[in-house]
Amino acid sequence: MTTSPTEELPTAVRVGLRLRLDNSFSSGPLDGAWWPQSRDLQDEAADLIDHFPHPVGRISRLLFSRPDWDSVPGEPSVRKIRAARGIVKIGSFPSDDTHLVVLSMATGDRLRLLVVPHDTAPERAEKIMAQAADDRNTYGPAQLLGLNGPDQSQIGQQIWDNDGGVS
Numbered sequence: 001m002t003t004s005p006t007e008e009l010p011t012a013v014r015v016g017l018r019l020r021l022d023n024s025f026s027s028g029p030l031d032g033a034w035w036p037q038s039r040d041l042q043d044e045a046a047d048l049i050d051h052f053p054h055p056v057g058r059i060s061r062l063l064f065s066r067p068d069w070d071s072v073p074g075e076p077s078v079r080k081i082r083a084a085r086g087i088v089k090i091g092s093f094p095s096d097d098t099h100l101v102v103l104s105m106a107t108g109d110r111l112r113l114l115v116v117p118h119d120t121a122p123e124r125a126e127k128i129m130a131q132a133a134d135d136r137n138t139y140g141p142a143q144l145l146g147l148n149g150p151d152q153s154q155i156g157q158q159i160w161d162n163d164g165g166v167s
Helices: 041-051 122-132 141-145 153-157
Strands: 019-021 032-034 059-064 080-083 086-092 100-105 110-115
Touching (some): 019 122, 032 122, 041 059, 041 086, 122 141
Parallel strands (some): 032 110, 059 086
Antiparallel strands (some): 080 086
């Protein structure tokens, strides 16, 4: 298909925030799951920040796993997300393939969310999200996503104790 300079390409239709939370926020490996709609960290994190459930709290910081997101070669890594709710500092894990975002809430609480790849089939994504948000779940991200590798879900408890996070 060719387009003229004035003709716009169709844009992807966004749906509401795809998020499942374990409301007990117990000490399991995960507190829920997030299924972003793309690999664009700025757009997706802004959506998460702006539409995160108000009763749960306000996100003050976000820690992410780099392999889950696209990066632009030669561009500096993202250090903050501009969202309607304000600017939120972000950092990345010191090790890769955690498949997590760790949300530091304004209350000081931390939530560990599994990142379900954006291109996961809807039925499978819903099943994974439901299991991640189940307070009886004992599986970490790699197990829920069917990946080989160590469970690194506890890494979020060791980050930002001193206003840190790797960028």
